[in-house]
Amino acid sequence: MEYINNELCLGPLKKPLAPLCANYMRPIYVYDLDFVTQRFQAMAKALKGVRLFYAMKANPNAEVLQRLKTLGSGADVVSLGEIKRALESGFSVQDIVYSGVGKTVHEINEALRLGIYQINVESLPELERIGKLALEAGKKAQVALRLNPDVDIKTHPYIATGLKDNKFGMELSLIPDLKKCLKNYSASIELVGISLHLGSQMLEFTGYQEALQKLKPVFKDLQKEFATLKRFDFGGGLGIFYDRLDLELEESLLQEYAKITLDTLSDLDCELQSEPGxxxxxxxxxxxxxxxxxxxxxxxTFVIVDAGMNHLIRPSLYEADHMILPLGKSLENMKADIVGPICESSDFFAKDRSLGSVKEGDFVAVMDSGAYGYSMASVYNLQELPLEICI
Structure with a gap:
């Protein structure tokens, strides 16, 4: 972001935000599609040869999805609703990886009927269910096993997913049972991949490297028994800075992340996959x-705005620290809590924050809200959902 002629601008092409408020009715999410393009191309270049499946849960906006599809992305989905949105946005079934811990019978049957490219399995009972349903349907499910290496990546506990006390993935001790199930259902299940995801907002990679090194020999051992095993999905989770905009440092972290990944896995005879969001x-x-x-x-002092935790829950849920900037540059500063209209004390965007001087009727932007913003919004208090605009 940058102020030009005292107006806050977004993205690499410095697009002014104030004109979008000309006919303001309610809070607005604004997405810069050129910025999305720049970020995707940077990651695709760093992770050369890796197939990227965008994690739709971060932001399922149809125009965002269409842009990512044109750039060559696949889609990582976690529900039948996301499968439908992906297909409506131009992705084919061969572009879709289906993750998630609670897949229902109906969802699995639909995924089998459609012929989804890959189903990431989260538990032994899920694998058994897929085997049974695929057998009944006369289908052969392409599955990857999400394995849990019990590694801590030092992120917020609500977005850590790679520890043994998390609900995600399967412990390595379960592998003999998984092998048995795969062989029992060899007519209806084909093991095509191993999947790993340690959590979100990774900014340090010691734990990540440890997890790759743990799973690499597991992959090789499984490949000896299952010749169809040909994909290693190393998940997503690469973090960004919310307290500042430092794209150069983020680019260097991307390069470090890519080097660790490719150096560790490059000698595996397989396709590499990732799920960035x-x-x-x-x-x-x-x-x-x-x-x-x-x-x-x-x-x-409280600055009371018309958006709240119902529109962006991250500060309340994760103690996330988003920058908040007036759309018009101010030379003065004020310290205040920026809060919303919801009847909860947890309804805040920031506390004791230095903010450019604002008055009633002014507009402010909660920055870096393109992921896990609208996708987690609700109509609590029967407030309307925000608008969405792509520029």
Missing amino acids: RWLLGHCGVLITQVQYIKKTSAK
């Missing part, structure tokens, strides 16, 4: 909201 979309979106009141108490 936040890194591609986080910086590419903002949430624009209007100041309704400046409320002063004996303890502090």
